[in-house]
Amino acid sequence: MKALFAFGLLILIAFLGSRFLTRRKNFSPFFFIFHTGLIYLLLGIALGSKGLNILSPEVLEHLSPLLILGLGWVGFVFGFQFEKKYLQRFQRKFISFSFFYFLIFLLTISGLAYLLMSRVIGLNLPEALSFSFALALLFSLTSPTVLDVILFQVNKKELPSYLARFIVSVTSFWGILGLAFLVFFTPHQESSQPCFWWPLCIFTLSISLPILIAFLFHRLTRKKVSEEEMLLFLLGLVFLCAGIADSLGLAPLFPTMILGIAYSNMTRRQEKLYPLLLNTEKPMFVVLFILVGALWQPLFSWPLAWVILLLIVLKILVLIGLISPLTSLLHFPFPFSPWYGLCFLSSGVMGVTFTVCVYLWWGLTLSQLFMTLGLISVICLDFLSPWVLRLAVVCNKKVYACLDEENQ
């Protein structure tokens, strides 16, 4: 009964939350924390075992399908944008940019994170290695939510903003792929199977099964289906795919992303599905955040705060330093102000989803520590994003003004 009450409460909060989020058109930077929904993580903590205990561990167990659905939904929505036709509108160099960006992040952040984990937190070698890779992947994730609102506010419709939005929205692909590789190929999996072929087999399964499910989805929605039926198929198939991943002991993020990619490239019903996804994603994300908040048992310490601060500073530095060499290396058609790299600062929903997936499925030791580190970093980055993004947009404007003057 308590689970039912908690479920009802979740829906009500999700409704109020999504309503609140959609009502405000003119945000102060402080309200971005509401817009990205991260405030609901804190609400989740208040409702969880450390707070009111409405979302107690037993209730959370009952609501676990909802959590899995939420994670799967994020993966599906993310993957669904990778439609070939849409990607073909952009030159390959933009995808290359996102890949190089990811690679540089992986190297720099994992290097620093390794040092911090072994020296400041005092983890042993294998633990510190796993941690640092997972953290680097987490810090490489990007979310376009804050960027969208800033661009909407400053009314930016020029090409660089459009491209920045595209790159920000696709970059997380590499992080999710990295998570999949890490989960499959690190020795954390309790398995007696051979250490390379076995993970490869599971990896293949986690790609082929979602493609099969996408085919099924495509066949089911080939004929004319009502909106209600579409919602049913969508719910059923995302549940099925996420459930298969759960059954294999994998995070649902990667397989459902593959499902989204495969389905968006098979179907011709994108126009029908997009409004449905948009209508359902707001309450779905709020429920997800509350459940994640309830799962989270924050651990606070000064060394941890220092680690987070240093990682955030490094991320900002890399972002600022990265943009000019990369754009000139890839021969971008127009210059970007170095500040434009800050478009990549926020990781929002993706960051939260990734952290939970690592927490629940990777089997990392000290997973609550990772959860604390990850979620606090995500919240801080999203809190900082609106301020620095405005700065980035203004600086880029100045660069354009100078260029115009030079041209004249």
Place this chain on the structure above:
Amino acid sequence: MIELLILLAGMLLWRSEIIQVSLGLQSSLALSFGFILLFAFLVGQRVARFQLPQITGFILAGILGGPYLLGFLSHHDVQTLQIFDGLALSLIALIAGGEMRLSRLKQQLRAIFHLVFWQTFFIIGGFIMIGFLLPLKIFHQQIGYFAPLPFFLLLGTLATATSPSTTIAVITETRSKGRLTDLVLGTAVVKDFVVILLFAFSLSLVKSWVQGGGESPGLDWLVVFRLLEEVGGSLLLGVVIGGGLVLYLKYIQREVTVFILSIAFFSYEISHSLGFHPLLICLVAGFIVENYSPYGTNLIKAIKKVALPIFVIFFAISGASLDMTALRKSWLLAVAIVLIRSALKFLGTFSGARLGGTNSLMRSFGWAGFISQAGVTLGMAIIIEKEIPLWGAQFKTLLLAVIALNQIIGPVLLQKLLVRSGESGCKEL
């Protein structure tokens, strides 16, 4: 069909021992949920092609995939997924209330009264008579020794019940509208409350009878007051929630579906905490919106947006929770009870329809609209098991088998009746 086969074959393969062991698979509730949602819906679609209600397909899919046959859903899964029962019941009741027009109901009050009265009279009276007339050997072989009067009094009371949720779901699915539809729905709903009241009285009598060794049966007045409190409280709460819904639909109007979902959950939760009747609360709330505001259509439209997955899961889970072991164990006796009940339903409906002045179709075939049985009867059987340890458990087993049969044939018969009356519209949800 191919999709259904792919899904079934895939799940059979996934659940096969070789795959389970070689891949080291863990059980996943999300997987079971996703599978049963799709499987039940696809079976429902197939079944609809044979002029049967989709609900029968959902229930059959639940039985097939449930713990007693293919085992895609374990008992634990079924229990956990019953979290959706409350939501579905409340939504179904809101739809039912929203479909009830006061002006139409007023014209049929006399007929509803007669139908409820004569069905109750014939079924309870008929089962008590059977208890005295028939040799009880066959019952004693299965259930053990029992005194006939209390046993058949309870059996008759429970046999009177019809499932309003199934009735509403079939009406919604067939998009039926008209006098006969209103009459069947109104009678099912009113009868539900009459049966709950009667059950409380009968149980109170039977308990004192059994405990007193068959002497001086008495009435527990506390139970009676509790019942009145339950009905009164439910009506009042329903009015409050209905009023709240009207205000919301008038002044806010945004995200109506999500708001209704949360209201449905809260109604169910509050009703449980206070011991009220969730079906009555939401029925009254829907009735208020339909009859005392211009927003009835908005309410129904908003619910129907999300109703499909919830209905599918609700009926699939109710199918999965039907006890097939009980059916296997006492199917012969269960079939006999189902046939006797149907015959008595016919007599009751015929007399009620004749005295209530309804048309000849209701007189001849109206009984077919009152066969389905589900949650309320099941709940009562569980109470009997707890309250009467002497033969309660065996009684429950027998009743589970009866419910399983009635729930399979009930929706089919109701759909046939609605089609025959010419009041059914499009046969899709």
